[in-house]
Amino acid sequence: MQRIEDSLVQALAIDGALGVALGDWKSGMCLGFKGTNSPAFPEANLELAVAGNTEVIRAKMRVAESLKFNDEIEEILIILGTQYHLMRLIKTVNGLFFYLALDRAKSNLALARLKLNQLEAELKI
Structure with missing residues (x-):
């Protein structure tokens, strides 16, 4: 089992990673982040990205509830022209999610x- 810091370091080592964060979509808080300080995605944007994507996750949760889905949301993917933005909900800790920004040209989704x-499976909070 890994701590938050270790998980963030390993996630940032993923090919093409621009930045990674662990957020709480219930509160909108960022629990930690790591970035490459790439001009394409400055590290300072990660806390803002967590706050903004909290709203994306909340909206999807409301839609799923309205549609009476009998399933869980695992992840949400946003595809930009040059980047992938992946939000992976943590199954073991309700409310937390990984946010990963990837360079499309340098990553394998x-x-x-x-x-x-x-x-996610190894994360220990």
């Missing part, structure tokens, strides 16, 4: 999703 899933 399938491998990034697999690695983030592994990190």
Whole structure:
């Protein structure tokens, strides 16, 4: 089992990673973040990204509830022209999520999703 800091360091090592954060979508708080300080995604934007994507997750939760989904949301993917933004909900701790920003030209989305899933399983809060 890993601590938050260790998980963030490992997530940032994913090929093409621009930044990663752990957020709480119930409160909108950022519990930790790591970035590459790339001009494409400055590290300072990670706390803002967590706060903004909290609203995305809350909206999707409301829609799922309205539609009476009998399933859980695992992740939400936003595809930009040059980036992937992945929000992976943590199953073991209700309300937390990983936020990962990837450079599309330098990343493999399938491998990034697999690695983030592994990190989620190992995370200890």
